[in-house]
Amino acid sequence: MSVAQTPGITAEIAARKLRHVEACLLPESQYAGVTTGLEAVPWPYRALPERNLSEINLTTTFLGHTLKAPVLIGAMTGGAERAGRINAHLAQAAQKLGVGLMLGSQRVMLERPDTAATFQIRELAPDILLIGNLGGAQFLLGYGAKEARHAVQTVGADALAIHVNPLQEALQRGGDTNWAGLTARLAELLPDLPFPVVLKEVGHGLDARTVSAVRDLGFAALDVAGAGGTSWARVEQLVEHGMVRSPDLCEVGVPTAQALREARIAAPRMPLIASGGIRTGLDAARALSLGAGVVAVARPLLAPALDSAEAVEDWLANFIQELRVALFVGGYPDVSAVRASS
Numbered sequence: 081m082s083v084a085q086t087p088g089i090t091a092e093i094a095a096r097k098l099r100h101v102e103a104c105l106l107p108e109s110q111y112a113g114v115t116t117g118l119e120a121v122p123w124p125y126r127a128l129p130e131r132n133l134s135e136i137n138l139t140t141t142f143l144g145h146t147l148k149a150p151v152l153i154g155a156m157t158g159g160a161e162r163a164g165r166i167n168a169h170l171a172q173a174a175q176k177l178g179v180g181l182m183l184g185s186q187r188v189m190l191e192r193p194d195t196a197a198t199f200q201i202r203e204l205a206p207d208i209l210l211i212g213n214l215g216g217a218q219f220l221l222g223y224g225a226k227e228a229r230h231a232v233q234t235v236g237a238d239a240l241a242i243h244v245n246p247l248q249e250a251l252q253r254g255g256d257t258n259w260a261g262l263t264a265r266l267a268e269l270l271p272d273l274p275f276p277v278v279l280k281e282v283g284h285g286l287d288a289r290t291v292s293a294v295r296d297l298g299f300a301a302l303d304v305a306g307a308g309g310t311s312w313a314r315v316e317q318l319v320e321h322g323m324v325r326s327p328d329l330c331e332v333g334v335p336t337a338q339a340l341r342e343a344r345i346a347a348p349r350m351p352l353i354a355s356g357g358i359r360t361g362l363d364a365a366r367a368l369s370l371g372a373g374v375v376a377v378a379r380p381l382l383a384p385a386l387d388s389a390e391a392v393e394d395w396l397a398n399f400i401q402e403l404r405v406a407l408f409v410g411g412y413p414d415v416s417a418v419r420a421s422s
Contacts, residue, residue: 095160096319097157097158097159097160097163097184097188098157098160098162098163099319100157100315100319101156101157101162101163101166101382103315103318103319104310104315104379104382105382105383106318108314108318108323108324109310109311109314109315109318109379110309110310110311110314110379111307111308111309111310111311111314111330111331111333111357112327112330112331113331114307114308114331114333114335115308115335115357116306116307116308116309116335116336116337116356116357116358116363117306117308117335117336117337117338118308118336118337118357118358118363118366118367120337121337121366121369121370123362123365123366123369123406123410124410124411125409125410126409126410126411129408129409129410129411130411131408131411131413133404133405133408135413136404136407136408136412136413136414137413137414137415138150138400138403138404138407138414138415139414139415140373140374140415140416142180142209142301142351142373142374143209143211143238143239143276143278143300143301143351144238144276145180145208145209145238146178147178147179147180147209147374148177148178148179149177149178149179149400149403150364150368150372150373150374150375150403150415151177151179151180151364151374151375151376151377151396151399151400151403152179152180152181152182152209152211152353152355152374152375152376152377153170153173153174153179153180153181153182153376153377153378153381153392153396154182154355154376154377154378154381155182155183155184155185155213155241155243155280155282155376155378156170156184156378156381156382156385157184158183158184158185158186158188158189158195158198158199159184159188159189159192159195159198159199160195160198161198162386163184163198164197164198164199165385165386166382166385166386167183167184167198167199167201168201168204168389169384169385169386169387169388169389169391169392170201170381170385170389170392171201171202171204171205171208172204172205172389172392172393173389173390173392173393173396174205174208175204175205175206175207175208176389176393177393177396177397177400178207178208179208179396179400180208180209180210180211180374181201181205181208181209181210181211182211182213182241182376183199183210183211183212183213183235183237184199184213185213185214185215185243186199186212186213186214186231186235187214187215187218189231189234190214190227190230190231196234196235199234199235200234200235200236201235202235202236209238209239210235210236210237210238210239211237211238211239211240211241211278212231212232212235212237212239212240212241213231213240213241213242213243214227214228214231214240214241214242214243215242215243215244215245215256216242216243216244216245216262216266216279217244217245217249217256217258217259217262218256219242219262219265219266219269220256220258220259220261220262220265221256224269224272225269225272225273228240228269228273228277229273229274232275237275238275238276239275239276239277239278239300240273240275240276240277240278241277241278241279241280241303242266242277242278242279242280243280243281243282244262244279244280244281244282244290245281245282245284245312246259247284247312247313247329247332247333248282248284248312248313248315248316250313251313251316251317251320251326251329251330252316252320253316253320255316263293263294263297266279266294266297267297267298270297270298270299271298276300276301277298277299277300278299278300278301278302278303278353279294279299279301279302279303280302280303280305280353280355281303281304281305281306281339281356282305282312283305283306283307283309283310283311283312283333283355283356284305284306284307284311284312284313284332284333284334285304285305285306285307285333285334285335285336285338285339285356286302286303286304286305286306286334286339286343287334287339287342288342288343288345288346291342291343291346291347291350292346292347295346295347295350299350300351301350301351301352301353301373302343302347302350302351302352302353303352303353303355303376304334304336304339304340304343304352304353304354304355304356304372305336305339305353305355305356305376306333306334306335306336306337306338306339306340306354306355306356306357307331307332307333307334307335307336307339307356307357308333308335308336308356308357309336309355309356309357309358309359309379310356310357310378310379311330311331311333313326313329313330313332314330317330335356336354336355336356336357336358336367337366337367337370339356340352340354340367340370340371340372341370341371343371344370344371344422351373352371352372352373353372353373353374353375353376354367354368354370354372354374354375354376355375355376355377355378358375358376358377359377359380360399360402361398361399361400361401361402361403361404361405361406362402362403362406363375364399364402364403364406365403365406365407365410365418368415368418368419368422369418369419369421369422370422371419371422373419377396377399380395380399381395381396
């Protein structure tokens with residue numbers, strides 16, 4: 081397949097990404113009645129922790145890279161000048177704090193090469209774990225190993241996320257709604273890719289049947305991206321109609337805590353990313369206690385990223401400190417001890 085498309089189509093993709101940014105900033109983009117379920121996960125408290133807060137070790141290894149905290153900046157955007165500034169600010173903060181970064185969908189970059197600069201942040205963050213991103217549906221429309229390798233190599237990424245988002249696509253004008261055969265297509269694709277590949281949802285959750293179906297295909301990790309934070313079904317309706325017309329459908333999904341539990345049972349040895357409504361360091365700690373290897377945060381960083389790298393860094397530094405305090409008062413010396421308790 082040639083990744084070149086008509087100028088009108090690719091311009092619409094780029095414009096839609098900016099509308100996504102604006103919609104995600106609205107409170108209406110968030111789940112209205114569904115929570116992540118993390119608030120109900122018990123967290124221990126020890127009045128005599130018998131360790132020093134400054135000695136709590138948050139360092140972890142994920143996809144072969146050392147992170148100073150078990151945190152990824154989640155996928156957001158790209159493809160337009162404003163999106164490029166967002167990515168630059170995110171990258172600078174990730175480099176400063178030693179955490180990872182997942183790019184937004186690179187489809188627009190492949191189909192409109194002049195937008196590639198908005199994704200190329202490696203010079204700003206030479207040491208971080210950087211994960212590229214393409215939509216799973218595109219691999220039923222002609223994308224293959226060539227496009228996947230190009231997406232990773234062009235930005236100097238270490239890995240690739242393939243996102244699946246059927247509910248979002250079903251409510252998006254002109255969305256990709258032919259999904260039959262994608263599991264088999266991914267099984268063909270993965271052996272041809274020389275880098276780790278992550279399967280991720282976008283905020284409606286990976287369910288147990290999906291995890292069971294893909295656990296032996298060769299994915300390096302799964303991002304459960306559960307319900308309870310940003311509903312991309314709501315985002316699409318806000319972009320298209322300026323309001324949410326199908327509120328019940330937009331609440332469909334697997335809450336983050338449930339998705340983590342089900343994924344751990346269905347694929348007990350698979351590394352997991354917890355995302356979807358992660359808002360505090362205590363959320364992160366609870367997700368780690370359910371078996372996540374790392375957590376990913378996106379929406380809380382969007383407004384800071386529109387401001388500056390320093391604003392992103394400030395938010396993340398506080399988030400990471402909250403996580404450190406949670407481990408301290410829970411009696412855990414490090415991240416591995418939390419995971420061992422799950």
